[in-house]
Every structure is written in structure tokens, then in C-alpha cells.
Amino acid sequence: MIATDMATPLTAPERRSPTAARRRPPGAPRPSASRAPRDPGRARKRALHPVRRIVIGVLIGAVTMLGVTLLDRFADTSVPVLSTLATLPDPAAAEARRLADLPPPPAEAGTCLNWTRPDAADTVAVPCAQPHRFEQAGSVQVTDQAALPDDRTWRRLVGERCTPMVTAYLGDKFDQDGRFRVGALKPSQARWAEGERSMRCGLQTNTKSGSFLPMSGKVAEQDQSKVEAAGTCLAIDGRTVGDPVSCAGPHAVETVGIVDLTEQFKDGTYPSVDDQDKFLQTRCGEIAAQYAGSADAIAQKKLTVYWDNVAEQSWQVGSHKVNCNLAALLPDRSGFAPVTGTAKGPVTVAGTPAPPTDAAAPSSPGAPADGSTAPTSPVDAPPPGTTAEPPLPIPTQVLPLPGTGGGGGNT
Numbered sequence: 527m528i529a530t531d532m533a534t535p536l537t538a539p540e541r542r543s544p545t546a547a548r549r550r551p552p553g554a555p556r557p558s559a560s561r562a563p564r565d566p567g568r569a570r571k572r573a574l575h576p577v578r579r580i581v582i583g584v585l586i587g588a589v590t591m592l593g594v595t596l597l598d599r600f601a602d603t604s605v606p607v608l609s610t611l612a613t614l615p616d617p618a619a620a621e622a623r624r625l626a627d628l629p630p631p632p633a634e635a636g637t638c639l640n641w642t643r644p645d646a647a648d649t650v651a652v653p654c655a656q657p658h659r660f661e662q663a664g665s666v667q668v669t670d671q672a673a674l675p676d677d678r679t680w681r682r683l684v685g686e687r688c689t690p691m692v693t694a695y696l697g698d699k700f701d702q703d704g705r706f707r708v709g710a711l712k713p714s715q716a717r718w719a720e721g722e723r724s725m726r727c728g729l730q731t732n733t734k735s736g737s738f739l740p741m742s743g744k745v746a747e748q749d750q751s752k753v754e755a756a757g758t759c760l761a762i763d764g765r766t767v768g769d770p771v772s773c774a775g776p777h778a779v780e781t782v783g784i785v786d787l788t789e790q791f792k793d794g795t796y797p798s799v800d801d802q803d804k805f806l807q808t809r810c811g812e813i814a815a816q817y818a819g820s821a822d823a824i825a826q827k828k829l830t831v832y833w834d835n836v837a838e839q840s841w842q843v844g845s846h847k848v849n850c851n852l853a854a855l856l857p858d859r860s861g862f863a864p865v866t867g868t869a870k871g872p873v874t875v876a877g878t879p880a881p882p883t884d885a886a887a888p889s890s891p892g893a894p895a896d897g898s899t900a901p902t903s904p905v906d907a908p909p910p911g912t913t914a915e916p917p918l919p920i921p922t923q924v925l926p927l928p929g930t931g932g933g934g935g936n937t
Contacts, residue, residue, distance in 0.1 A: 635664045635695055636662065637661075637662045638653065638658040638662070639652070639658060639660040639711075640658040646711070657741070659730060661728050661744065661745055663692045663694075663695035664726075665725060665727065667724055667725075668683060668725050671723070674718045680710070683710075684709065688725070701840045701844070704751060705753070706731055709729065710728065729745050749846060751836070751845040753784050756784065759772065759773040759777040761776075762862060762865075763778070763880070763882055764879060764881065765879050766778065766861060767779055776865065777864070778853060778865070780853070781850070782850050783850045785810065785848050786846055787802065787847070803835070806850070810831055810832075813850045814831040817852070824852065827875070829869055830852070830853055833851065856877070863876055863878075863879070
């Protein structure tokens with residue numbers, strides 16, 4: 527059949543007028559559909575129609591792909607065309623190139639720096655009035671180090687070389703017991719390999735676990751007292767305190783207010799701890815009662831009012847503020863008992879110590895990984911001879927409950 531069709535020439539069928547095609551002699555039998563002769567030309571046309579549809583579909587698809595590709599190229603759209611999906615840039619690689627192109631921030635003393643990435647690779651200079659994480663005091667060279675120091679060596683170098691620089695930067699007005707800590711920005715591994723040996727010294731604030739806290743304003747222009755805002759709760763870590771947490775969960779301490787001792791001691795002379803306690807016993811009792819509802823409410827919740835004291839060295843450099851706090855002590859007074867709930871409402875006090883928190887990496891930036899292009903990375907540097915911020919002291923004397931005698935604050 528195929529051979530016959532291929533051999534038959536394609537000729538146009540004889541044309542008839544439409545009227546002649548419909549005429550049939552009267553009485554003539556109606557032609558049978560099964561006996562109707564086949565029209566070779568019409569059969570050929572029917573055979574070609576599917577092919578034409580396929581060809582037309584391919585052409586339409588090609589034109590559509592071309593149009594979308596042109597849109598993607600010239601209109602900067604993000605249509606996911608196959609040709610562009612294969613050449614899209616790697617987001618991580620693009621970010622690495624962007625960070626590598628960032629110029630290092632100025633190294634001048636008094637420059638305030640901020641960053642958002644864990645490795646501090648996006649460090650930029652910002653006005654000190656804005657929240658920032660680091661205030662530079664200067665830079666020192668560590669050319670005596672043959673290899674990139676480990677974390678312990680960095681901390682030793684910061685204590686030895688940055689602490690004197692920070693103290694001089696603040697005009698000998700640095701409160702070592704205050705809320706600011708000496709820290710440094712060290713070269714990344716990539717910068718060290720390129721020959722960078724400078725370490726930027728400065729000031730920062732940290733939680734007990736090492737997490738960086740934002741600060742605003744120049745350190746030299748503010749009170750350096752280590753105080754928390756009223757309503758701040760500090761986590762329970764065994765028998766001591768940890769980082770700020772929600773008061774709705776277990777915690778050790780709830781801050782109820784801040785007292786400026788210069789309100790009472792106006793002549794600038796350092797008040798003794800006994801004199802501080804006599805004033806704070808009354809003042810913190812009033813603040814705590816107003817915060818919790820009443821002194822009776824504090825007693826009914828089995829909470830204790832206690833306060834901080836200012837050391838003479840801190841007083842001389844301008845730190846004059848202390849916190850008034852609410853907490854619960856363990857029965858043997860060996861530490862804090864876990865308290866759940868804010869003192870403004872119902873609370874639950876546990877009679878046994880809380881388990882210590884698991885040791886975990888701080889959320890503050892650390893050293894970048896191998897190959898990092900970060901110009902610097904922060905070093906959390908506690909004072910020489912220590913490895914972490916000391917815990918809040920356990921009060922040895924507290925505000926007496928209503929109807930009892932005694933007094934005093936914590937030592």
C-alpha cells in the first residue's frame with residue numbers, strides 16, 4: 527500500500543461545481559458510503575495534518591523560549607529558563623566575593639564598629655551614637671608571634687597589650703568591675719597568611735556566656751556601672767546566675783530598679799559599704815514593694831530583696847549606680863533557688879538547686895573558618911587570670927522580712 531501511494535503522482539482531483547456534486551437523478555439509489563471511492567488527495571492531506579501540528583508546535587515552543595530568554599536577558603526578570611538556570615551564580619560564592627571587596631574599617635581610636643555575621647566579616651564603622659558592638663582604642667602589632675595564636679594565647683595578648691591601651695584611651699577612668707570589657711579584633715586566618723599582624727584593641731559588652739551585647743554612645747561619656755534595666759531576669763545556672771532570660775521561665779534574679787548613689791552621697795566622697803547599705807535598705811525596699819505590689823506580697827512569695835554595692839575603685843572612675851533585685855535563696859543560703867514567673871504576679875520557688883547549664887559556644891562572633899576573607903574577628907578577652915565574667919555574688923545579708931529585725935545588703 528505504501529509503495530503504491532509513493533508511486534502514484536499527486537494530481538489535483540477534477541473540479542465540480544457544488545451544485546453538480548449534490549445532484550442525483552430521481553429514483554437513483556443513494557450511493558453506499560462503504561463503496562464511495564477514496565480520494566487520494568484527501569487521504570494524503572489527512573496524513574499530513576498531524577505532522578503539520580507537530581512542526582507548528584515546535585515552532586511555537588521555540589519562539590516562546592526565545593522570547594522568554596530575551597526577557598530574562600534584557601528586562602532583568604527572574605523567569606526560570608533552563609539556559610539561565612545552568613549559569614546562575616552560587617549565592618554563597620557571590621556573598622564571599624562581596625565580603626572580600628569590602629574595605630577594612632578605619633583603625634583610628636574612637637571609631638565604633640558593628641557587624642551582623644557570626645564571623646564579623648561584614649564589619650563596618652558606624653556613628654558611636656548608634657548601637658554598635660565595639661569601640662576601638664587603638665591597635666598593637668603581634669609580630670613576635672611566629673604562627674597564628676590559638677584562643678588562649680589571643681586572650682593573654684589582649685590582657686597584656688590591650689588593657690593598658692584601653693586604660694590610657696579612657697584617661698585612667700576604666701572601671702574593671704563595670705559593664706564594659708577589654709576586647710580585641712584579631713586578623714583572620716586569611717589575613718594572617720597575607721602578613722597582617724595588627725590587633726585592634728577596644729571595649730565591648732558581654733553576657734556571662736560571652737554573647738556580645740549592643741552598646742550606644744562613647745564609653746568615656748557614660749556611667750560604667752554594671753546595671754540591668756528594671757524587669758530584667760537572669761538565668762539560673764546551678765546556684766548562680768547566667769544570661770538574661772524571660773522572667774516567665776526559671777531564673778535566679780529579677781531586677782526591680784536602679785539607684786544612683788549620688789542622690790544620697792552628693793559631696794563626691796566614696797561612701798563606705800555600711801553607709802551604702804543603710805541607704806539602700808530603705809530605698810531598695812521601697813522600689814521592690816512598688817514593683818511587686820507590696821512588702822507583704824514579697825514575703826508571701828518567699829522572695830528576698832537585695833542590692834549591689836559599689837567598690838571604691840569603681841566609684842573613683844565614675845560608676846555610681848547599683849541594682850535593686852528580687853531573688854530566692856536556697857535553704858542553706860549557698861546560692862540562688864530557681865524562681866519561675868515575674869514578681870509582679872504568681873511565682874513558684876524551688877527548694878533545690880537548678881542543674882548547671884550545658885557548656886555551649888557563645889553566640890558572639892568567633893574566629894572565621896579556614897579560607898575566610900574576614901579582615902578581623904573578635905576576641906572575647908576577660909581580665910588576665912580569668913576565663914569568664916565572675917558570677918553575680920550571693921548576698922550574705924538581705925532586707926529583713928516585715929516584722930523582723932536586722933538589715934544590710936550583699937557584700
